[in-house]
Structures are given as structure tokens and as C-alpha cells.
Amino acid sequence: MGLDPGLRRLALGTLLAAYPGPIPPDWAVDLVADGLAGHTLFGSNVHQPAQVSASTTALRAARPDVLIAIDEEGGDVTRLAHATGSPYPGNAALGTVGDLALTRQVYQAIGAELASLGITVDLAPTVDVNTADDNPIIGTRSFGADPVTVAAHAAAATTGLQAAGVAACAKHFPGHGATVTDSHHELPTVDVTPDLLRRRDLPPFAAVVAAGARAVMTAHIRVPALTGDGPATFSRTVLVDLLRHEYGFDGVVVTDALEMKGAALAAGGVAPGAVRALAAGADLLCVGATVDADLVERVAAEIVTALGDGRLERARVEQAAGRTAELAAWTRTAGRAAVSPSDLGYAAARRAVRVEGVPTGLDRSLVVHLHATSTIAEGRVPWGLGPHLNGAEQIRVVAAVTDPADLRRRAGDRPIVLVGRHLHRLPGGPELATALAATHPVAVVEMGWPATWRPDGVRAFVTTYGASHANGRAAAEVLGLTG
Template sequence: MTHAEHVPLSAALPVDLDETAHRCLVAGFEGTTVVPDTLKRLVDRGLGGVILFTRNVRDAEQVRRLTDTLRAMRPDLLVGIDNEGGGIGHLVAADAPDVPGNFALGVVDDPGLTARCADALAGHLAALGITASYAPVADVQLQPDNPIVRTRAFGTDPELVSRHLRAWIEATEARGVASCAKHFPGHGGTLTDSHHDVAVDPRPYDELDLAPFRAAVAAGVPMLMSAHVVFPELDANRPATLSRRILGDLLRVDLGFEGVLVSDALEMKAIADRYGEAAGARIALAAGADQVIVAVPDLEVTLSCRDEVLGALRSGLLPEERVLEAAGRVRRLAERYATPAGAVAAWDPEAGLEAARRAVRGQDGFGRDGFGQVRGAHVVDLFPPPHPALNWGGEDLLSEVRAVDPTATGTAVTGEAADPSSLADGIARVAAGAPLVVATCDADLHPWQRHLRAALLTRRPDAVQVATGLPDGEALCSYGRGRANLRAAAEVLTGVGVVGQVRGQGG
């Protein structure tokens, strides 16, 4: 017996309340052309939204046909996607605009340029029939060892983050696309990725980085996403997603947010391992969430969450008034954003690369007198495997260097070598007689990168160092691993680009 058949008619809810409960769900699914029958039944009963991932994307034309198909089933169905830019997104196969990550935009600190990048992303979404974007990130990168925010944040200063959030939200709104500031009340003060475990931020209320979220609310952001983070000084027992004190008292009363509060994905281990996705859905809605996301393509998980919510409504454990309130907000969001605009105006295809070029930083003098010093280089690009929930993957520095200097050689290394010393010896032999470039991505978080880099520098002290995450010593820094970031770094390394674009860290 399937979940759709679980509820006996005698115990069924009124049709309008059943639809109301379904409005509070956002589901992931498998497929690029055919909509699964289970998803069709959920949509028929009022499903509030779907979230697309790389698994749903083959090319731009296919995505537009898919969104048309979904909306033909229910015109008020919200179709959303994570679309932060800078390598955090799922539309590379659909010709997504190349824009750098948020940190690079914050380094440039030109809100007008940030708006142009956000406009390009939102215009592309609108052209594909996607009208909800789970971006921008409002977190402040506070902890140096934070494993999940980093270059996804606009920076380390709440005021800088706030002004770039405003620019992003306003540009996205102008395209008729719903933006979503995340992850309330902040994920930048943790040492744990909530995808993998419970994350904790021990700071008291008056030390939290709430200014960006206040700025987002003031800018009219229609959605906020909650963090699966425990704030013991606010609620010692539950993460923000499940906390009535945080979602109710702090978000609704203190910040005055009246839009849709959506949970981060319930299958993340901070929720799934301790509560289970189904109980997480019920508790989140009771605490004040308006929609809960089940991003995994296994629709049985979505059905279990749905059944838990319906069961709690029948028993009175979940008050009808709370779900009616939540669904009302979702309906208003859908009235405003579910239907794509007509013809989509063109966006600036060069905004992202301009921003990435302006963001590159390095030692004073490098990129000026040093232009062209690494032509024909052997490039060693060290980086962790793409995060399965975030990255489209596939970008590497060698490919971008070779695009501007076909004589370059090299390799990408995405994990710890069995014998780093032997690997370093082999690279040194292959690179003999050529400039050597050693690129790392957040090496402080990944000891294998530090060890291999040290081995290479012992053999080649003349190697040029590059950081493709946050700054790392004296390395040339791109502040991100999006294609635009890597292309900009490649131009500087090879001397192909705008002379004088690279400045010292303080510039």
C-alpha cells in the first residue's frame, strides 16, 4: 500500500484542509522530462512547490519544457532552485550565467555590480520558468574554520553583507523572481556543517549577526530560510528550524518578517539523524515554518512527512490555525511569483567576469610587472570534491588556464594521495623546466592539501601559489571556485587580461 492510500476515508481531513497541508511542502524529485506519478498526485492535492537540482537539468530547452509541464498541472505551483552563483547552483548545463561567489562580490564592494550579477541569474531563471530562488546567503563568515559558509557569504562585516543583500534582493525582485535570504538567524558562527551533524552557535542574542536579515526584511525579501543550527542562548533544546522562540519571537516579532519562512532541507543530518524528516516537518510547522523542503528525490520521504503532518492535524497535535496561517502565506507568495513573466529582457553576460576580475587579489606587484611569468605552466589544482548538496562541479583551474594558454599542462587533485611524497616527486619531474602553479581551496580545512603543497614547495620553492577559497597567506586569491573566479585567476597568472587589475590584500 502506498502512502497516498494510507488514510482511511473515515479519518480523512476536509478537502480544503488537506490541500492546505500540502501547500506547506516543497518536494525534490527525479527526472528531466517525465513527472513521477507520485509527484503528480501530490500536486493534485495542493503541493506548494518543487525544488530542482542538477539531476533535473539537461539543457535550457529541456528545463523550460519541464517547468511548463509542472505549471500546467497546477498554475500556482512554485518552482524553485538553489541559485547562489560562484559554483553554487545547478544550472550549468542550462547555460547559467557565470558569476563569482558572494565573497568575491563583497571584496569588490560595488553594490551596483552585485545587482547586475543578481539580475543575470534572475533573468536566466525567469527565462527557464523558475520563479523562486533560494538565494542570497545572508550569513556572515565569522568562524575561520566554518566548513559550509565561507565564500558563499558576502563577507565578514555585517554592514557590508547587508548592502549587498539589498542590491541582490532588489535586482531579483525586479525580474519577478522570489528571493530567499538564508540561513536565519545565521550559520557563519558554527564549526559544523549542518548537512552532516548538529551545528551550534554559542553566542548570546546581542552578539548574533542579525543586521543582514533585518536588511533583507527591510528590502522586502519574500522568503527567509531557517538554519538547522542550535543557539543555546536562545533555545537550548532545538535548532532554529524547530524552535518556536527563534521562528516566532525573534523572526516574526523582533524582525517583523511577514513573508514565507521555509526550512532548509529536512534530510540534512542535523534534523534527520536526531528527529527524522517526518517529525522534523511536523515540529517545524508547529514552530512557525510556512513550508518545509524535502530535497531528496525519494518521494517516499516527502510522503512520510506529509502523512506525519496530516496525522498531527487529525489528532490536534498540530493546530489547524497554524497550518492555515502558513498556507495563507504560501498562497500569497504563489499569487505574486508562481506565474513567470512574459518576454524576458536580456541580461548583462559580462557582469560576472567583470566582478571576478575585479576581485582577484595577490601580492603587491604580482599581475603588474609579473604578467606573463607563468606562461606554459604546469598547474596543480588541489580542491575538495564538490559538495553534493550545493555544487554543480566540473570547474578546475587547469581548464581555465588552458583556455587562455593552450601550452599549459597540469592536473586536478580532489583527495588525499596514498603517497603524497611520491606524487610530489612525480609532479616535480613532469614540471621540470616549466613554471609551477600550486592552487589550493581552503587548505586550512583540508590537511591533505597543506601536506601536498608543502611537499611541492620543498621541491619547487619558486612555485606560484593560488588560493581559490578564502585568502591563504601570500597566495594569489580568487575568492571562489566558480568558473568566472577561475577564469579571472587564469588571466592574471598568464598575463591575459587587464593589466593592473590585481592589488594587494589591503586594496
Template structure:
């Protein structure tokens, strides 16, 4: 092949991002050159009509452009990043354990995406949250049990694809047993292959059997399988295991390549070439990188690196052709879906969140409670999305008082003094992972003040000693907050 041919193949594999709520000129020009498509983020989204106009703008240049987004429901939302998702996330659905409900919720998510022109959903996350201290998965997981996660993974895939949106099961071969965030470093899952097969791979097998059109790689290291490489760059993980042993024939997409777990020591262009050589077909990058300015130079540098890798023999020409062809097969499936009538979804999110709420202990009188919200930041995947039950409680309890504290400087004395004998409701996320948050709840309870913890993150095994009640919402979306408010107040 000529360099022109190779560049055309390389461009078809790339899915970068761009800033703004309309496509910049350079982004449209790249599509015209043959770019595979784009991934949309919260900063690309203002309201549904604007998103529909944006995707139409992109498809006016390339009708079969792949347009993706991370719309997991719950804590990770792009369409609803300004106000929070109307659907609970995976942890809540796993807690309810009704696969038909999971299918309905993901069908509703798929209908919303398709209505605005987004046809690839970078979801569901099918990681098994083995580690309570996992900083990046948590409530994005359906649970700890491989069989439970597997059946809900299959239901989520079915719901999305019934709406004509390609599902993307992630993060292969499983990010749930890590205690590090691959946005910042390379996490390790140091287990034998038989453990991986009996635990992490079970939901991926179910997603494959359900017909998932895409599987996303995780930037995680499994020494027995990938050696020192992240799975994204590992032929043993992607070619031998995923395709050879597990029989997957659909498209493989990378998680964002600017994440330090994959490109921290190599840079983006070199990492992209290695990912394609390992078995990836579509490359996602630019969610954070585009904040530094237009990505056109980086895209061209990446194409140059891919062509150079082919010429050096590092990336076989037939592997690049195969990658581009799998992307084209995905486009073919999407174009063949035709018109899809949206399913009836009224109240499905609220109902699911209500069924997920779990209350332990006895709720004290909260009529004049001090409501303390601990400012617990979300991870990069979640972003800056509104969360918490505090405004809802304050609105419904005329005599209540609110107080906001930071998770790493929460002071027990300040809270107990402000409470002055009243009940205290502490609202927090992943309390078990933050020592000062744990100490706050237990310190207030130890002072004799009736204390309730509303846990809106992952409900770990830890429980606050001395607390009157523990309320688990299994997520921090607005519907979770509404459900928690109803549980706390009895209406």
C-alpha cells in the same frame, strides 16, 4: 476542520523534489492533489529549453505551483551545473564591494530563472563567514563584515525581485560561525544574543527591509536561543525572534529537511510537523531522498504526520492554516508580477570576476610551468560542478604540463621531481582547511621551486610560507577561472 481539509492545507506547504528531466506521473498527481510545488536540482536540468518545458508541464497541472531552485551564482548553481556558472558567487561580489554590481548580477540570475519558469530562488546566502574553517558556507558568503554582507544582501534581494523572482535569504539565524556542515550533523553557534543581533542578524534585517519574500531557516543550534533544537524547529527563533522582534511577515522556508542537522534523530515526517509548529510555512525536502526512488509515499507519510500533529495538539490548526496562507500570499505576489523585460547583462559576470581577483607577491615565469590541480571536493550544496583554472592555463601555455593530485594524498616529492626546476602553479580550493594541501604548497616552495597558489575557495588568513605569489579568485566558477588566467598571464 475535517482530515480532508487538514490534508489539503498540509499539501500546500510541501516542496519536495523528484528525479529526471521531465515530471514523473506521481509528481503530477501530487500537484493535482494540491501539493505546493517542487524544488529543482541539477539532475532535473539539461538545458534551458528542457527546463522551460518541465516547468510548463508542472504548471499545466497547477498554474500557481511554486518552483524553486538553488541558483546562488558562483559555486552553487543548478541551471549551469554541467559547465559551471557564468556569474561569480557572493565572496567575489563582496570582495569587489560594488552594490550596484551585486544587484546587476542577481538581476541577471533572476532573468535566467524566470525565463525557464523558476520563480523562487533559494538565494542569496546572507551568512557572515565568521569561521575560516566553515566547511559549508565559505565562498557562498559576501564576507566577514556584517555591514558589508548586509548591503550586498539587500542588493541581491532587489536584483532577483526586480526580475520577478522571489528571493530567499538564508540560512537564518546565520550559518557562518560554524565549523560543521548541517548536511551531516547539527552545528552549534554558541554566542550570546547580543552578538547574534550585532553580527548574524544584521544581513537578515537588511534583507527584510529590502522586501525579501522568503527567508530560509538554518539547521543550526544557538543554545541561548534554541536550546538543544535546530533553529528550524525552534519557536523562539522563528516566532519570537524572526517574526516578533524582527517584524518579518513573509514566508519562512526550511532548508532541506532530510539534512541530518534537523531530521537525523526524528525522521522527515515528524521533523516537518515540528517545523510547521515552530513557524515555518514552506518545507523543502527530497534533494537527496528522491535518489532512493519515488517520493510519493514519503509525501503522504509526511501529510499523515502533520494531520496527526494537529489532532494531538502539537501543531495548532490555526498555525497550519497560517502556513498555507503565507504560501498562497507568495503565489499571489508571483502571479501579480506580470511580464518582465530582461535587463542587459552581457559581460556582467566576467567583469565582476575580473574585478575580484587579488594577487599577492610576484608572479614568476610561467611559460613552461607545471600546473598542479589539487582535487578538492565541494560540499553537498555545491555538488559535482566543474572547477579549476588548469585547462585554461594549459591551453594558453604551450610548454606547460599539467598534473592532478588528490587533496588527501598529495606528495611533495612527486611534484618537485616532475617540476624539475620549473615554476609550479598549484590550483586548490580551501587550501587552509586541508593539511596535505597546505603541506604540498609549502613543501614545493621550500624546495626552491618558484611556487604560485591559485586559491579558488575561501581566502583565509593563512598564506603558504615561501610561495612566490598567492592569487585569490573568491570562487571556482568558470568566470573566476578566466579572470585568474588573465591575472596570471597578463592577458
């Protein structure tokens, strides 16, 4: 026997699904017509602007108030520019510049571009306070390590996005910045007192609530004093007592992707995770990136079953679907902002660059790009100085298996520019930089979250606070490599 149509539609109204490829398949459109809250777009859904517009138009034809979301943070996490890198610097660069008006302007420009393509929800800004230097998942996605700074920029970013008519979804509540593991792969633990959390991690969320953020995303992290053995996504203490009651948030609580190991392992799968998140107070459930019709139907069926067996109260699911519908209604009536000049992001990235030493005489350098892995959040997005070099030779190497003597011979009498991300913890990276600097003019370009490490003997150390296309151009300009 099939699901009760009314209950199936109610359950679908709490789900944010996804689909493969550049064209929404029939099942993705049909689910929208049946009441699915919406879809999230990923890099695989984005080929060119006209194609994205056609996709959102097709989804909207199924139901005008469908939510269409995307992770467009600028900086290292971009879906629209996944083929080239973002033309905007990310949060770390903006926090370093320290100009709140600029942060608002950059986010308004991002929002205007999204709105022009028919996208209504940006799963941004990231407002985590990055207090762990070796945080593997936040890093340059954060405005900084100081709660006051992050709070101010978080509010500016939220205001900018929503001025463009795109709902902001601040993440990851109650704060992913102190973790040293990635919740895509496991359940990180932040073992601190609630008072420390309030002082260190929560001020940015208070700021975005005050700024009128339409949505807040949960973190798949464990804070034992609040969440027990499970993630915050499944904790009523976190989502209702803390976020709703203490911080006064009345918008939509969105889960991070339920397919992530930080949630799925704790719940025993995506479908039971959806039930636990709803029971805890979440409203809109991100199923994940790898989604098909069968998975959506299984999740909806699990929610309907939970309504029957007492795990979920109907009033709770109706409340969640109602909040999601209110968000959709807001996106249809919000004002729109004009798309800003394309050079805004590049000018912002240039202001963020910090230089130690003397970055002159490097225009004819051998540029050595050190391979570094990407996180799931970042995806395989191009980065580095390559697209911006005017005649300089670039080679790509793996630091741990590269002989400094080979690079010296390749460079000859030319200086060497080493370009990397998180060089201080890259296997073989510090050793390679030190060895080269002992006998050669060397400049280092750090495009990840900066550390205190500096190799001895380098001519210049350049920090970009991100690896976007804009950050790469800024670094190349500083070093005189753009001609």
C-alpha cells in the same frame, strides 16, 4: 481509511517537494494538481535550458501558481550550471569587489535567467556572516565576515533577484556563519548570547526584510540561549518572537531541507520534523532532495494526524498555506527583467581577484590541480583552471600522497602553479606548496575562503574568492595562462 481530502490538500499546501530526473514523473505532477505547494529543482533535474522550460511548463499545467524553486547562488553553488560551473562569481567575490550596484546587477541577471526558464523562487542569497574561517558549509557563499558589508550586499542581492520577478529566499536564519560543522551531517551549535547574535549575525536579515524579501530560510543550528536543545527550525522563539515580531518579517518562512541530519535527527525523521517546524512558525517545508510520492504522502499524513491529536492547530496550518499561496500569487504578477549579457559574471570575477607577488612569466607553467572534496550544498561541480588553459599542461593530484620530487621532474624548467580550495587546511597542501617553492618558481591559486596562511618562497599568491567557472577564468587570465 484514506485522509480527509480537504485536510490532505491543506497539508500539501505547506510542502516543497522534489523529484528525480529531467522529466517530472506523473506522481510529481499529480501532487501539484492535488495542492502541493511546489517542487525544488536540483542538478539531476537540469540537463539543458529547453528541457528545464519543458519541465516547469508541465508543472504549471497542473496548477498555474505552483512554486518552482532552485538553489542558484552563483559561485560555488549552482544547479543550472552544475555541469560546467557558474558563469557568475559567488558572494565572497562580490563582497570583495564592494560594488553594491554590481551585486544587484549580477543577482538580477541570475533572476532573469531563472524567470526565463519558469523558475519562480531562488533559495538565495546566502546572507550568513562568515565569522568562522574554517566554516565547512558557508565560506565563499558569504559576502564576508563584517555584518555591515554583508547586510548591504544582502539587500542589493534581494532587490536584484526580485526586480527580475523571482522571489528571494534569504538564508540561513538566525545565521550559519559561525559554525564549524555542517548541518547536512549533524546539528551545529552556536553558543552565543542573543545580544551577540543581534550585533553579528542578524543585521543582514534586518536588511533583507527592509528590502522586501519574500522569503527567509531557517537554519538547522542550535543556539542554546534561544532554541534549547533543538534547531532554530523548530524554535518558535526564533521564528515567531525574533523573526516575525522583533524584525517585522511578514513573508514566507521556509525550512532548510528536513532530510538534513541537523533537523531529521532532532525530530526523529522528516515527517515528525515537518510537524515541529509548522508548530514553530514555519510556512513552507523543504522536504529535501531525495523525495518520492510515498515520502510526500507520509509527511502530509503526519500533518493531518497532528491536526487531530493536538500537536498542530488548524489555524496555524491554514496560516502557513495561506502565506505560501500569497507568495505563489506574487510570482505570477511580478515583473520580468531582460537577460543580461553573458560576460557580466566574468567581468565581475576578474574585479574580485587579489594578487600578492609577481604573477608574470607563468604562461608555460605546469598547472597542478589539488583534489578537494565538495560539500553537499556545492555538489560535484567542475572547478579550477582547466577549461581556460591555452596549451599549458595540467595534472590532478592528491596533495597528501604526492611526492614533490615527482612534480619537479614533471615540470622540468617550467614554473608550477598550484590550484586548490582551502589549501591551508587541505591534508598535505601546505607542506607540498612549501616544499615546491623551496626549489622551484611557484604560484598558488586559492579558490576557497582565504586564510592568513601564505607559503614561504612563492612567486605569487592569487585569491579568487570562489571556484566558479568565472573565477577560474579570472585566475587563468591573471597568470597569463589563457593565451
